[in-house]
Amino acid sequence: MHLIWLFASLVVLASAGTSQDSEQKRYDNHRVYELNISNNVQLKIINKLTELSQKYDIWKEYNAHTKQMHVMVNPSEEKRFQLFLRLFNINNELLIPNLQSLIDNESVANARYSTTFGWSRYNSLAEIYTWLDGILAAYPEVTEGSIIGQSYEGRDIRAIKISYKEGNPGVVIESNIHGCEWITSATVTYFINQLLTSEDEQVRALAENHDWYIVPVLNVDGFVYSHEKDRLWRKNRQPSNTSSCVGADPNRNYDSHWMEQGGSSDPCASNYAGAYAFSEPEIKAMSDYIISIKDKLNIFLGFHSYSQLVLSPYGHTDLEFPDNYDDMMQVAKAYADAVEAMPYGSVYQIGSSATVLYFTSGGAKEWAYNEMDIELSYTIEFRDTGRYGFMLPPAFILPNCEEAMTGLLAMMAESDKLGYLKPKYVL
Numbered sequence: 276m277h278l279i280w281l282f283a284s285l286v287v288l289a290s291a292g293t294s295q296d297s298e299q300k301r302y303d304n305h306r307v308y309e310l311n312i313s314n315n316v317q318l319k320i321i322n323k324l325t326e327l328s329q330k331y332d333i334w335k336e337y338n339a340h341t342k343q344m345h346v347m348v349n350p351s352e353e354k355r356f357q358l359f360l361r362l363f364n365i366n367n368e369l370l371i372p373n374l375q376s377l378i379d380n381e382s383v384a385n386a387r388y389s390t391t392f393g394w395s396r397y398n399s400l401a402e403i404y405t406w407l408d409g410i411l412a413a414y415p416e417v418t419e420g421s422i423i424g425q426s427y428e429g430r431d432i433r434a435i436k437i438s439y440k441e442g443n444p445g446v447v448i449e450s451n452i453h454g455c456e457w458i459t460s461a462t463v464t465y466f467i468n469q470l471l472t473s474e475d476e477q478v479r480a481l482a483e484n485h486d487w488y489i490v491p492v493l494n495v496d497g498f499v500y501s502h503e504k505d506r507l508w509r510k511n512r513q514p515s516n517t518s519s520c521v522g523a524d525p526n527r528n529y530d531s532h533w534m535e536q537g538g539s540s541d542p543c544a545s546n547y548a549g550a551y552a553f554s555e556p557e558i559k560a561m562s563d564y565i566i567s568i569k570d571k572l573n574i575f576l577g578f579h580s581y582s583q584l585v586l587s588p589y590g591h592t593d594l595e596f597p598d599n600y601d602d603m604m605q606v607a608k609a610y611a612d613a614v615e616a617m618p619y620g621s622v623y624q625i626g627s628s629a630t631v632l633y634f635t636s637g638g639a640k641e642w643a644y645n646e647m648d649i650e651l652s653y654t655i656e657f658r659d660t661g662r663y664g665f666m667l668p669p670a671f672i673l674p675n676c677e678e679a680m681t682g683l684l685a686m687m688a689e690s691d692k693l694g695y696l697k698p699k700y701v702l
């Protein structure tokens with residue numbers, strides 16, 4: 276224990292005077308490590324390190340079942356970090372040797388296709404919204420656009436409903452709740468496009484026999500900030516009353532087991548849960564939207580990256596499971612099996628958040644399941660497993676989109692087979 280506190284004070288000293296935002300935050304020589312934790316002392320040491328210094332960032336929190344975590348390390352901390360890895364014999368693998376080079380490569384690849392909207396590059400919020408306007412204008416009979424609310428910085432949060440007929444079961448998709456998870460809005464726009472334009476028989480049935488309520492970019496401020504200022508920005512942009520740190524983790528701010536496990540009360544933490552449940556305007560807007568269509572919804576899907584997982588509730592405990600957990604896993608398995616059978620061979624793990632990923636509370640899918648009676652409620656974590664992490668290169672956008680389409684087709688078929696797609700409302 277003494278050692279922990281000795282080095283803790285060193286870290287605090289070393290972190291004083293963190294520099295302010297420049298035009299665009301750089302990550303030269305920042306490294307990302309996968310750690311395989313084998314005992315409590317190792318876990319404590321890493322948690323203390325990352326808690327006390329903003330020169331570390333946990334990309335994937337420790338999970339007692341997988342024993343793994345991913346940590347980003349500032350180059351000024353690299354020596355100290357290596358020392359502690361050796362001292363405490365922590366098994367590790369370097370996933371990303373220089374974060375900035377991945378960010379640079381992504382910008383170059385993005386610039387190559389800068390003139391057209393598509394899925395060869397990542398689009399900005401303005402481009403996504405302009406494209407959405409085009410879609411709404413081109414398919415007025417079956418689409419309906421709406422503004423579900425405004426972000427802290429006053430941007431519109433938009434939704435699109437796609438419905439070919441009345442009486443369909445409903446699916447709501449929440450995407451890009453975390454700013455840096457660009458693959459989610461890329462995938463959801465591809466999905467919208469396929470629902471409206473595909474001539475594939477299965478996709479047509481998927482489009483026409485369900486009602487789709489889709490929010491392509493929920494955390495609009497965080498997404499714009501991630502594009503313009505800090506590629507790795509996760510939270511929203513609402514300031515805190517008690518700290519100079521900005522933003523809360525929107526997916527810890529729903530009113531379900533808020534702040535129980537896996538959310539932080541520290542405004543500087545990347546999983547800061549907000550001042551109170553629904554304190555974040557984006558989450559208030561999203562929850563109001565879901566409440567307004569609650570009776571029409573059979574399935575909730577939250578799109579995230581990275582890790583390749585299909586996750587069910589619960590996040591706050593790994594000792595309890597939803598009543599219909601077996602059914603949920605059967606549906607999740609259909610998604611994972613269908614994706615793995617594709618030529619890319621991507622493997623998705625399935626399970627509850629707390630058992631397969633890490634503890635979370637105040638999350639969207641738990642709120643949807645517990646409070647909105649949406650019996651099938653999932654987080655889908657897209658590509659990859661850590662090689663590129665949040666900076667999934669643009670070349671992998673389309674493969675990810677194809678996997679999501681195939682996975683969702685299988686998922687919906689399995690949900691139907693188990694009787695979860697009966698329309699919830701009477702005409």
Ligand SMILES: [Zn+2]
Pocket residue numbers: 452453456578579580
């Ligand atoms: Zn996320």
